[in-house]
Amino acid sequence: MDTMRERFAAIVSRLLDEDPRLAVVLAEIGKDGFADAARAHPDRVINVGIREQLLVGVGGGLALTGMRPILHTFASFLIERPFEQIKLDFGHQGMGGVLVSAAGSYDWPAGGYTHMAPGDVALLDTLDGWTVHVPGHPDEAETLLRDAAAAGDDSVYIRLSAHANSAPRDIAPGRFLTVREGRGGVVIAVGPMLDNVLAAVEGLDVTVLYATTVRPFDERTLRAATAAGAGAGSGAAGAGAAGTGAGTGAAADVVIVEPYLAGTSTGAVNDTLADRPHRVLGLGIPRRELRRYGTIDEHLAGQGLDPASLRERIAGFLRR
Known part of the structure; x- marks a missing residue:
């Protein structure tokens, strides 16, 4: 390729x-x-x-x-x-x-x-x-x-990046793509983070949105995804996870995984869901400089963006 x-x-x-x-x-x-x-x-x-x-x-x-x-x-x-x-x-x-x-x-x-x-x-x-x-x-x-x-x-x-997913998706400029649907929260994977995110959430009852355009932010797709998850009324971030049904007034849970500075798009998520209770976790590159040399995969692991680290962080956030 x-x-x-x-x-x-x-x-x-x-x-x-x-x-x-x-x-x-x-x-x-x-x-x-x-x-x-x-x-x-x-x-x-x-x-x-x-x-x-x-x-x-x-x-x-x-x-x-x-x-x-x-x-x-x-x-x-x-x-x-x-x-x-x-x-x-x-x-x-x-x-x-x-x-x-x-x-x-x-x-x-x-x-x-x-x-x-x-x-x-x-x-x-x-x-x-x-x-x-x-x-x-x-x-x-x-x-x-x-x-x-x-x-x-x-x-x-x-x-552009040398870090890439294994296969392309049928994207449309300006829109998030719904890769899978679940009821226990929404995870937005940006660009080359999709493969690692999908591996990280395997077995978790979450919706995965794929973002290849982050500005302007696709508010409509995110709102629809969080409404669908809340309406289903059962969160399942893992064994024993608490429900997130709209009927209980629980917050919509959103995790966004970006291949650049952590938290870059959390403001966009907050603005999108400003009229409803929600929680957001922004994962990406920390502000702390990683003073090490290595491969892209080694840097991903060092920044907590490998599948194992992402699963721990995402599941832990959704269980709280």
Whole structure:
């Protein structure tokens, strides 16, 4: 299976052939994947070198001319380092574009903390109007990329990762997908966390929603899922779990598992369920820096996001 980044380069290279409005801006990283496209479209594949603030500035300038810019580099260099340029050159100017990151929270642990960006989505949350996609498989990345490229002038962030689920799902941009239904709570798995979440909740009577778009937050699907679970009137997070029936006035229980900073979307869950009793647990990357090198799986375990750790944390929360 190809990676999300490989699929990104292949798909966007083809889209450049089809849509003269598209342009790609790179900051050295990822240039090899666009070598053929650069030869075919030298005026629309621009490598600014290791100058991330310029990367965003050039993208904003292209948007001002009516182009649809697609910007790409590692998440720490795309969102964190040039954040002021994103805020001004896109947000303040009212321009739109597609920001596509790689390396995620710790895709390249040997690169050290300079190449990790667990806070990228939370940082974008301080700005207005951004759509944020978090695919969990290369096929899903393609679906979301095509949708973003064909959009009008909105601002889109697509968070690619080397961490991926084993199989794609039939996703729709902007909507959560109901993967399974239960009565003892709702667990939202974001992007590449789905496989670990499904393994963690095996045998638990919970609904699992799959989120590949986290902004805007799919309030309608979450409200429907919590209403259905509450209406059933029986919680079953495990042996001896207490019921969560609506008739008893019990709270709706929601766990959200995100591959970036823990708690990034708990506010969105709280806003969605503001008119009804609820409890929410946000699981993700802690603020504490994990000063270790290792594989992605080892980092997941170190952050408590492996299936065994997730099961303990999710079941414990639902039993309380």
